[in-house]
Amino acid sequence: MMKTNNEIEHIANDVLIKFVKRGGVYKVFDEIMLAEGIKFKEIPSVSKDFVGALTKGNNSQVYIIINKNIDNLGRKNFTIAHELGHHFLCHQLHQNLGFCTVNDITEEGHQQNPIEREANYFASCLLMPEEKIKSAFLGMLERSRKAKIKDFLYVKNDYTFGIWILIRDELTKRYGVSEAALRYRLQQLKLARFEFL
Structure with a gap:
């Protein structure tokens, strides 16, 4: 079931209240992932399309994986926040497949896929309350x-x-x-x- 912007913003605010005492949320990404049992990996990708993924391994371990070749720090932070959005919005995880492309993670919100739009809006709310x-x-x-x-x-x-x-x-x-x-x-x-x- 799709969430409204208000519902998404409320979920992002709950994460902020729980984890951010002061400063930008991007400074506590590691703390959030540790508390949520998510392992973080950056991998070099030959595909220019691959940006990030929230996925489960065979052992049910949840991972956020992002393309190591993202050279813009703001874009990298938005990608991590987007993948955290998939996690906190309880989007269905794909076992060992499925990833977000440059067309899925759009910082300017031009996204037709409702699940990716929700994750983008979450990232925006999380990074910029x-x-x-x-x-x-x-x-x-x-x-x-x-x-x-x-x-x-x-x-x-x-x-x-x-x-x-x-x-x-x-x-x-x-x-x-x-x-x-x-x-x-x-x-x-x-x-x-x-x-x-």
């Missing part, structure tokens, strides 16, 4: 002397792009996410709109 990202974003926007609007940023090829760069650099570092994931989350929360090349 609504209240924290909203508070951080609006605080930075308010401190920007050039920002004329205090609760929404419409980024175009003008002075707003410079404001965005400052905010982007700070928040991608703080939350361990890519620019694409940050942009999508801010748009989901109706905090920003982007129209630049």
Whole structure:
């Protein structure tokens, strides 16, 4: 049975309450996986399509496996959070088969497969909790002397792009996410709109 965004966000918040005392959730991925009995492996993959997998071994051991060749730290964190999403959302595990491709794990939410969409939304909520990202974003926007609007940023090829760069650099570092994931989350929360090349 498919879950609503509210249900997914609630599950992500439960994980955050249980494991994150301060700082970004990506800093406690190891702790979460240890507590959940999940073993983590990075493997080099010749397939450019393979990004990650949540799978069971023959001994019923649960693994999160990700492609070692992912060179963007934000993308890597999103992939781990996505696979944790499959775990916490109780998606059916495939024994020794099935993996997520670059088309399944989309930081910008363009996903038709409902199970992959749920895992992507979970990853977004887990890495960038609504209240924290909203508070951080609006605080930075308010401190920007050039920002004329205090609760929404419409980024175009003008002075707003410079404001965005400052905010982007700070928040991608703080939350361990890519620019694409940050942009999508801010748009989901109706905090920003982007129209630049």
